[in-house]
Amino acid sequence: MKNFYNLITLLLSLTFITLMVSCSENNEDVITDAQIFEGNWKVSFYLVDGKKIIKTDDNTWPDVNNGDVTIGFSLPGENGEGQISGRSVLNQFNGSYTLKENKSITFAVISTLALDPEWGSLFSIEEVNKYDYKNNQLILYHNDDDAIVLDRN
Numbered sequence: 391m392k393n394f395y396n397l398i399t400l401l402l403s404l405t406f407i408t409l410m411v412s413c414s415e416n417n418e419d420v421i422t423d424a425q426i427f428e429g430n431w432k433v434s435f436y437l438v439d440g441k442k443i444i445k446t447d448d449n450t451w452p453d454v455n456n457g458d459v460t461i462g463f464s465l466p467g468e469n470g471e472g473q474i475s476g477r478s479v480l481n482q483f484n485g486s487y488t489l490k491e492n493k494s495i496t497f498a499v500i501s502t503l504a505l506d507p508e509w510g511s512l513f514s515i516e517e518v519n520k521y522d523y524k525n526n527q528l529i530l531y532h533n534d535d536d537a538i539v540l541d542r543n
Contacts, residue, residue, distance in 0.1 A: 423489060424466045426523045431540035433459040434527065436512045440535045443512065450509035455479055459513045460543055463487070474499065479510030495521045495530070513538060 436443045443449070450457030459478045466472030470489035474497070476482070485499030497515050506513075518538065520531040528540040 423493070423523070424470070424472075426528065427463040427472060427487075427489075428465040430460065430462045430543040431528060432461075432543040433509075433513060434539050434541045437535065437537040437539065438512065445509050450479055450507045457507070457509060459510055461515070461540065474515075478513040479506045480504040481506055481510065483515070489521075493521050494519060 433445075435445070445457060447457075455477050457479060459476070461474055461476035464473040466487070466489055472487055472489075473485070474487050475484045478501075481502045481504050483499045483501035485497060487495055487497045489495055495518060497518060499516060514532070515530065515538070517532045518530040519533075522529045522531070526542070530538040530540070532538075
């Protein structure tokens with residue numbers, strides 16, 4: 391009977407160890423919100439009043455920056471602050487961003503003031519207050535109905 395209890399104790403211990411090892415987190419594979427931002431992105435589409443607006447030859451100028459709106463994010467530091475730079479078709483911008491709790495974000499940017507086509511003028515990063523990352527896309531929200539959706543460039 392004593393051997394039976396020893397066997398049960400050994401099996402339970404091995405099961406527990408196996409579960410602990412298989413459920414443990416490998417920190418090298420964990421991607422933090424800060425790491426998501428780092429790199430170059432391009433606007434894929436906008437959500438305006440809940441409607442999807444995509445880039446066309448009619449709403450941008452393909453011969454200038456390929457008609458694209460691009461943004462580069464540096465890796466934010468421990469305080470959540472990072473640098474940004476980019477181009478909204480004609481206009482260039484530079485500044486900083488700060489990641490906060492509950493996926494909120496703030497931007498402080500300076501920009502040139504040339505008249506952009508509609509595609510570039512829809513890019514209003516200063517109004518962004520929340521972000522999300524879904525299906526490999528970075529989504530920058532102005533409110534529930536308006537957002538800028540970015541893909542890695």
